[in-house]
Amino acid sequence: MARLIFKKNPPPESISAENWSSWRWQIQNSYRSQADFERIFCLTESEKLAFSQGGEIFNIRTTPYYANLCSQASEDPIRRILMPRKEELSTGAQQMHDPLGEKANSPVPRIIHRYSDRVLLLVTDVCSVYCRYCTRKHFTGQDQAFIKESELISALNYIRTRPGIREVILSGGDPLTLSDSRLESILAELRQIKHVEIIRLGTRMPVVCPQRIDESLVKLLRQMKPVYVMTHFNHPREVTEEAAIALELFVDHGIPVLNQMVLLNGVNNHPAIVQALSRRLLYLRVKPYYMFQCDPSLGTDHLRTSVEESMQIQRALWGHLSGIALPNLSLDIPNGGGKTVLVPNFQTSHHGPIRSYKGWDGVEANYVSPAIEASISPLDAEDYVEEWQEILSARSTQL
Numbered sequence: 502m503a504r505l506i507f508k509k510n511p512p513p514e515s516i517s518a519e520n521w522s523s524w525r526w527q528i529q530n531s532y533r534s535q536a537d538f539e540r541i542f543c544l545t546e547s548e549k550l551a552f553s554q555g556g557e558i559f560n561i562r563t564t565p566y567y568a569n570l571c572s573q574a575s576e577d578p579i580r581r582i583l584m585p586r587k588e589e590l591s592t593g594a595q596q597m598h599d600p601l602g603e604k605a606n607s608p609v610p611r612i613i614h615r616y617s618d619r620v621l622l623l624v625t626d627v628c629s630v631y632c633r634y635c636t637r638k639h640f641t642g643q644d645q646a647f648i649k650e651s652e653l654i655s656a657l658n659y660i661r662t663r664p665g666i667r668e669v670i671l672s673g674g675d676p677l678t679l680s681d682s683r684l685e686s687i688l689a690e691l692r693q694i695k696h697v698e699i700i701r702l703g704t705r706m707p708v709v710c711p712q713r714i715d716e717s718l719v720k721l722l723r724q725m726k727p728v729y730v731m732t733h734f735n736h737p738r739e740v741t742e743e744a745a746i747a748l749e750l751f752v753d754h755g756i757p758v759l760n761q762m763v764l765l766n767g768v769n770n771h772p773a774i775v776q777a778l779s780r781r782l783l784y785l786r787v788k789p790y791y792m793f794q795c796d797p798s799l800g801t802d803h804l805r806t807s808v809e810e811s812m813q814i815q816r817a818l819w820g821h822l823s824g825i826a827l828p829n830l831s832l833d834i835p836n837g838g839g840k841t842v843l844v845p846n847f848q849t850s851h852h853g854p855i856r857s858y859k860g861w862d863g864v865e866a867n868y869v870s871p872a873i874e875a876s877i878s879p880l881d882a883e884d885y886v887e888e889w890q891e892i893l894s895a896r897s898t899q900l
């Protein structure tokens with residue numbers, strides 16, 4: 502099969518290939534302190550200041566692998582994602598400790614239930630890289646680590662007793678910082694709950710530590726199917742040969758992968774960058790899903806774009822990027838309003854049944870709605886709902 506060869510991210514000379522390819526080594530040897538970072542980077546005054554006040558800001562951490570993707574330029578896009586700088590300490594236009602109002606939507610610890618049919622289950626607060634724009638700074642990186650047994654029991658019980666929950670999204674923190682055996686036990690518990698149809702796993706490990714994705718992990722996820730992986734690439738440079746191998750491992754084992762990116766000032770706020778990223782991901786059979794407006798969590802103003810700019814980027818992509826490579830620009834309404842999709846408006850006028858539209862390249866035409874009143878669909882939707890329930894409850898447990 503013809504396969505594109507992406508750029509490798511080889512270890513610096515001082516690190517053996519064996520260590521470099523071990524995910525446990527990558528996590529155990531994460532850079533956390535100013536001294537760790539200074540071995541690799543020449544820190545700017547702004548970065549030094551952020552480190553010296555490190556206790557007050559969000560936890561700092563990166564894998565050596567991810568740090569190795571940065572150049573020495575202080576405005577390097579990946580450096581902007583992982584390195585704290587003094588702007589984090591200043592007050593922003595909107596500063597929210599918990600922008601998505603997650604605490605208010607958390608009926609039991611570690612569960613966030615905002616939409617009727619799906620919940621988030623925060624299985625750990627640990628990530629192997631702390632992204633400076635993280636929306637969940639109120640929870641992430643507080644070193645509570647793996648969910649407590651008592652919390653897991655009550656979270657599972659919450660899901661078990663609510664048949665309306667069809668989907669569980671494992672999140673955190675990063676669920677792939679857990680060992681396979683811990684992950685397996687949580688997934689197996691969820692698979693015992695008949696009404697849980699879909700499991701999603703939100704992870705940045707394919708980006709920051711692709712070594713984590715190996716045969717045994719993907720076999721485990723395949724066994725627990727249907728499991729969808731939601732990953733988080735922000736920049737084409739993150740799509741390395743190592744990341745490509747990880748993504749193909751998922752997809753080749755029948756695990757669909759979708760990407761959620763965040764639009765970030767100085768990182769990826771240009772249509773050509775989003776396009777390059779989306780094309781690479783699509784080639785690897787990863788569906789670009791969301792392009793998020795950055796949430797106003799503490800110390801993120803220097804990383805946020807304006808809504809106008811984000812919408813211009815989305816508009817510029819329309820018509821120029823395959824529909825299946827086009828992510829949906831989405832904004833989370835602060836205080837737990839949920840997601841809203843920001844779509845370019847192509848309608849130019851509206852008179853009664855006649856609407857006028859102007860497409861991406863300027864072609865304009867009317868669409869006239871039929872005068873006949875819509876009748877109720879002849880299909881009885883209720884039958885299909887019932888039939889689906891029967892299919893689900895008769896489902897064989899593959900475990």
Ligand SMILES: *Cc1c(COP(=O)(O)O)cnc(C)c1O
Binds near residue numbers: 616
């Ligand atoms: C984003 C999110 C989801 C998933 O939303 P989708 O649009 O289905 O991807 C679920 N629950 C919460 C609390 C969320 O923030």
Ligand code: SF4
Binds near residue numbers: 627
């Ligand atoms: S990987 Fe996700 S949860 Fe972890 S710091 Fe980055 S944005 Fe936050």
